[in-house]
Amino acid sequence: MHFVGIDIGSTAAKVIVISEEKREIVHHLVMPTGWSSKETAANIQDWLKERNITSDNSHITATGYGRVSVPYAHKVITEITCHGKGAYYLNGxxxxxxxxxxxxxxxxxxxxxxxxxxxxxxxxxxxxxxxxxxxxxxxxxxxxxxxxxxxxxxxxxxxxxxxxxxxxxxxxxxxxxxxxxxxxxxxxxxxxxxxxxxxxxxxxxxxxxxxxxxxxxxxxxxxxxxxxxxxxxxxxxxxxxxxxxxxxxxx
Structure with a gap:
């Protein structure tokens, strides 16, 4: 089981994969958002599938401006909440x-x-x-x-x-x-x-x-x-x- 965070911003899209077992980041990706958030989300899905990560075996949460363009996400959350939680994690x-x-x-x-x-x-x-x-x-x-x-x-x-x-x-x-x-x-x-x-x-x-x-x-x-x-x-x-x-x- 993996926990996946997808942040599709206005300029760049970022992806984080956290292992449930080890509770650590095992994969990360950053790519230009481009003109279409839907296309970016599809490219991210392909990248995840290459690593055997799907909506069936993982929990996927989307955030950012393009969060509504991720049809395979189980949940969408505002970027304010996610940035606060992520910064708290990184800052300790x-x-x-x-x-x-x-x-x-x-x-x-x-x-x-x-x-x-x-x-x-x-x-x-x-x-x-x-x-x-x-x-x-x-x-x-x-x-x-x-x-x-x-x-x-x-x-x-x-x-x-x-x-x-x-x-x-x-x-x-x-x-x-x-x-x-x-x-x-x-x-x-x-x-x-x-x-x-x-x-x-x-x-x-x-x-x-x-x-x-x-x-x-x-x-x-x-x-x-x-x-x-x-x-x-x-x-x-x-x-x-x-x-x-x-x-x-x-x-």
Whole structure:
């Protein structure tokens, strides 16, 4: 028997398989969501079947934006609950979760292993993974390179709350000859500031923050968030799977 968590997000789909016997992660997968969540779910099902994992011999839980597109799932759960449970598992205790996703940013307060409160910004892509992707494309670099550039940059302000206007600010800075490093610093700082604003609105009691999502491998992002929040921000290489882990654990 296996417990399977499928998190189909707006940008990437993540899958976690936990062994009932050993209570440990035995398989994991990340892949682009693409244009069709249904197609992605079908591809995931094929991947599971290759490992002898089906809805007949496993318990499958789906979460994320595309959770309703997984017809073979036994249960669907909201991503807030799953990210909270997954972060609690990875962090080894209560924490305030910072989930910077493709289309939204969520701050989730986990107390006694349960979601106590949360806040999210989903009305605009500013402060999200999509925002960073657009700005990186404007600068002609990839996501890893924009963090590398930011480390060597100097302070510059990108103040717009709208992605379209922020992109115009970046284009203007490029036109004025501002170094890419400085612009990259401003872009990353803009995301950090939006996370900070959300976290102050949530007003959680936790001194421990845990970063999930696609930026979990960026030491620079973790460092900047820690400085701004004035709290320790942890993460690890499996943090991008927090939603899928939480789904698998919600058997």
């Amino acid at each position: 205790g209560d924490c305030t979760v910072i989930d910077i996703g493709g289309q939204d940013t969520k701050i989730i307060y986990v107390k006694n292993g349960m979601v106590s409160n949360f806040i999210m910004n989903d009305k605009c892509s500013a402060g999200t993974g999509r925002f960073l992707e657009i700005m990186a494309n404007t600068l002609g670099v990839n996501l890893k390179e924009i963090f590398d550039l930011a480390e060597g940059g100097k302070e510059v302000s990108i103040s717009s709350m709208c992605t379209v206007f922020a992109e115009s600010e970046v284009i203007s800075l490029i036109g004025n000859g501002r170094p890419k490093e400085d612009i990259a610093w401003g872009v990353v700082n803009s995301i950090v500031n939006k996370v900070y604003t959300l976290s102050t609105k949530l007003n959680s009691e936790s001194d421990t923050f845990f970063l999930t999502g696609g930026f979990c491998d960026s030491l620079y992002m973790i460092e900047q968030l820690s400085k701004k929040l004035k709290k320790n921000v942890g993460s690890n290489h499996m943090a991008r799977f927090a939603g899928a882990i939480g789904a698998a654990l919600s058997k």
